[in-house]
Amino acid sequence: MDAEPSTQNFDVVIAGGAMAGATLALAIEQLTQAGLSVAVVEATIPDNSHPGYDARSIALSYGSCQLLDNIGVWKTLSPFATPISKIHVSDRGHFGLTEMNAREEGLDYLGNVIELADAGRVFHHALGKAKNISLFCPAFVTDIKREIDSVTLTLNDGKALTAKLVVAADGALSSCCDMVGIERHEHDFEQVALIANVTTELAHQGRAFERFTETGPVALLPMSEGRSSLVWCVKPHEAPAMLSMSDDEFAQALQQAFGWRLGRLLHVGQRGSYPLILRQATRLISHRFAVVGNAAQTLHPIAGQGFNLGLRDVVSLAEEIAKAHADGKDCGQMPVLQSYLARREPDRDTTVAMTSGLVHGFSNTTAPLILGRNLGLAAMSVFSELKAPLLKRAMGLVER
Incomplete structure (x- = not known):
């Protein structure tokens, strides 16, 4: 025994x-x-094995990179990281947009993306x-x-x-x-995140994009080898059809939602999804x-x-x-x-x-809310003190 x-x-x-x-x-x-x-x-x-186009990524804020540095981990992680130099926030079909720029803040980066x-x-x-x-x-x-x-x-x-x-x-x-x-x-946002890695015609140059659409936000984060990591939030009933599209059909649908800021979308990797x-x-x-x-x-x-x-x-x-x-x-x-x-x-x-x-404010399609959030985004691009609290939290520079 x-x-x-x-x-x-x-x-x-x-x-x-x-x-x-x-x-x-x-x-x-x-x-x-x-x-x-x-x-x-x-x-x-x-x-x-290196999963290439099938890898999930995570965005580490500036503050997180500092915390990881304090505990001696960042040095070994940083070779695998892609720095975010700009964050571009816009609302599809409307005038509001704001940009956060590392150089304007006197920083090397706003954050980093790591697989x-x-x-x-x-x-x-x-x-x-x-x-x-x-x-x-x-x-x-x-x-x-x-x-x-x-x-x-x-x-x-x-x-x-x-x-x-x-x-x-x-x-x-x-x-x-x-x-x-x-x-x-638990609170169900009634959205599904579609994730994939994509290659674009124009180099991302360290730019991250967050674009608000009728169904939910589309985010593209800069990655190594010229790829970008996609998170696209859609309504649950739309997800199955979008997952079963051909790569070309999916790229076209994404092009329509995201726009042409990175030129043509050339390649879409394996897609995954999870409920939000x-x-x-x-x-x-x-x-x-x-x-x-x-x-x-x-x-x-x-x-x-x-x-x-x-x-x-x-x-x-x-x-x-x-x-x-x-x-x-x-x-x-x-x-x-x-x-x-x-x-x-x-x-x-x-x-x-x-x-x-943000989720509820930006997925609401009533006219006063659309106007309000676009005025907010436009004001942020003009008045840096309005942008400061959002930028601080985006960068993880938060009291703990």
């Missing part, structure tokens, strides 16, 4: 080793000088090299039992891990949150348990805020954990988690309200 597997002890166990979970582990390692033992439990092994496949490999490699991080992969948590002073997690292969603190970074439908009874609010639903965990903390990243909130991609908000969660939590460690305190105790919560709630509420407001 096999012996019972022995329990391994850690200070922090992070469920989920994608960008939020991996960043949290590396931030704790950096901020405590590897003073705390961390386990990362991740179900998926990063794929080493998730590249980021996954960089983070996976960094976790493997870290002094005091143990990676359990492929593995996932099947059970969580909480005592007064510790938490015991069971993994799918029967291994048991104990920790002072468990952090859920396991995505929008977090099973760890379900296991500890943290519910989530705002999901928010009803609580970010519980006994010896914290929630970060998409497990905490999943936003509409309209202003590229989702991962950037999640990263601010991650670094704030890592700072609170490191502060507790420096003070010789237990990092899983409620006062530590309450400090994290107090720091995150204002930013979280404001960012969720802003993105949801």
Whole structure:
């Protein structure tokens, strides 16, 4: 008979080793000088094939790049990043538009675009090299039992891990949150995001575009090799037909919605889609348990805020954990988690309200609203102080 597997002890166990979970582990390692033992439990092994046109991308704001630099990760990520030099916002068929320009702000870039496949490999490699991080992969948590002073997690292969603190970074439908009874609010935006990588006749020159159409926003983000990453929000009933179009038909439909600012659309890669639903965990903390990243909130991609908000969660939590460690305190105790919560709630509420407001404001086709938002966009291009709050949030320069 096999012996019972022995329990391994850690200070922090992070469920989920994608960008939020991996960043949290590396931030704790950096901020405590590897003073705390961390386990990362991740179900998926990063794929080493380069998916080219089929890659999903993420826009990292200027502030996020700074945060990643502070924890020593940006240096290895930056070779894979495409800088955003300008963000161009317009409303299809109407006069309003505004532009945000890195050079005018005295910056090298407003943000960077990175393919998730590249980021996954960089983070996976960094976790493997870290002094005091143990990676359990492929593995996932099947059970969580909480005592007064510790938490015991069971993994799918029967291994048991104990920790002072468990952090859920396991995505929008977090099973760890379900296991500890943290519910989530959902709001269906009644839109579907179509995603693909496209090649355009004119070079993007680091320009990102956000164009509001009747069905929802169309965003093109600059990528490597002259490609752009497309997120096109459409009504749910339109999505199946658009996914089944030929590449040429899809390119024509996109050309009509997006316009000719990048010339002719030459090539469309493999298309994917996902429904747009705002999901928010009803609580970010519980006994010896914290929630970060998409497990905490999943936003509409309209202003590229989702991962950037999640990263601010991650670094704030890592700072609170490191502060507790420096003070010789237990990092899983409620006062530590309450400090994290107090720091995150204002930013979280404001960012969720802003993105949801943009979605509803720009997908409404009543004449007064169209006029109002176009006057707003036009005014922003004239008066920089009107643009400043939006620019600051777009760049992730936010109090946390």
